Amino acid sequence: MNAMKKKLNLAEAKDIAVSYLTHHGMPADHAGMVADHLIYATLAGHDFAGLSRLQPIAGMLRERGPGGAITTLRETSLSALIDGANVNGYVTSVLAMDKAIALAKRSGIGVVGVSNSWFSGMLRYYVERAADVDLIGMHAGNSTARVAPFGGIDRLLGTNPIAFAFPADPVPLVIDFSSASVMWGDVLYHQQIGQPLPEGRAVDPSGQPTTDPAAALRGAILAWGGARGSALSMIVQALGILGGSDPIVRDGGGRWGYFFLALDPELLMPLQDFKKNIQSLQQQVEGSRPVPHGSSVRVPGSAATRKVREGKTRGWLEVDEPIYNAITSHSSSFP
Structure with a gap:
């Protein structure tokens, strides 16, 4: 079952991201730069690289601090x-x-x-x-x-x-x-929303194939x-x-x-x-011919380029509700 989505306009999304990051110790100017990137990634259709990254970033901030x-x-x-x-x-x-x-x-x-x-x-x-x-x-x-x-x-x-x-x-x-075969952030994202990984992407600590994100995080990605x-x-x-x-x-x-x-x-x-x-x-x-019964041939990366441009024109994005709840729980400013 797919997670429910929360719709946010782009200004709201940036405010939430900046608030969350500064709450966890990141300087405001750095938080704004990170927020812009995460919004771009979400618009590009890569939810695992979007606002879901805020929690892992906060974890790294706790371990490493904001830097010098x-x-x-x-x-x-x-x-x-x-x-x-x-x-x-x-x-x-x-x-x-x-x-x-x-x-x-x-x-x-x-x-x-x-x-x-x-x-x-x-x-x-x-x-x-x-x-x-x-x-x-x-x-x-x-x-x-x-x-x-x-x-x-x-x-x-x-x-x-x-x-x-x-x-x-x-x-x-x-x-x-x-x-x-899969990005680390995508493994974390599957864990956050409670979904298994596709087969053939990771092994557990003993080297056995696994679709369990938690086992993959303890083991290795292929x-x-x-x-x-x-x-x-x-x-x-x-x-x-x-x-x-x-x-x-x-x-x-x-x-x-x-x-x-x-x-x-x-x-x-x-x-x-x-x-x-x-x-x-x-x-x-x-313009080249697709395989029989296939859809049109696409240039690599073109879908992300199109989605980002459409998303900026549209002015809003969607985030999984479990992610939204986690990144707004620190503040009463967000419903």
Whole structure:
């Protein structure tokens, strides 16, 4: 049975998120940045990455605190290395992507690494910032080890997502996917709303397949796509190391690592030609023949792009009632 939904306008949703986060010790300016991201994720149709993330974030705040002053450890005309000062990754990732964008606008390329940060949400949120200003964006990040490598049952890899964005008119091409069969936040979300996981996504602590979110959280998530997904996860893990991560980030501590790249297409071809060709690519994919009895062919990431734009125009979103009740219980301001 699906959970009941609560409808909120976007201003209400942001007020609730900011109130909840500041109640748990996050500075108000950081809470606003996080709230904007969670609303975006909800509009994109990814409830597990939306307002349901507030409770896990609060748990991490209790463990790690709100963090300190973010600093730049090293900078060149093309690169920067940022110490996230134990600040939430939703905040440090915006700052890092914007830094990469600024470098690329001056030099054509911007490469930024971030360490000493945690929990960064949907990667497309950051790379889309690059595409919106006519740059190519790339972002990869590793995190706490919760995924078993192909053929194993030990938690050694993060869920290790990777994302790319390419400018085009009227909408950019934005592709964001995880190298894990299910995101950790999605496992938590299934636990929060009392629903089992799909089969083939996780194992329990003894290595037996499980659909129980609680058992999966104690055990390990499986790699997406078998050996190929596991190989991709290793690539993201290596890029995370370049960003400042420990080789393996264990529970209870360790440094996560984020890698950001912004690239000016003008380094290789005129911007308008590139944007026109990316749009042509999208149109030809969408106009191609579907499999027999199948629906139309879709460009990866296009559904999320469309949903975000429609949601902002609509002006409201829906959140599962168990989630709503949990994130408003601290205050009498919300009915």
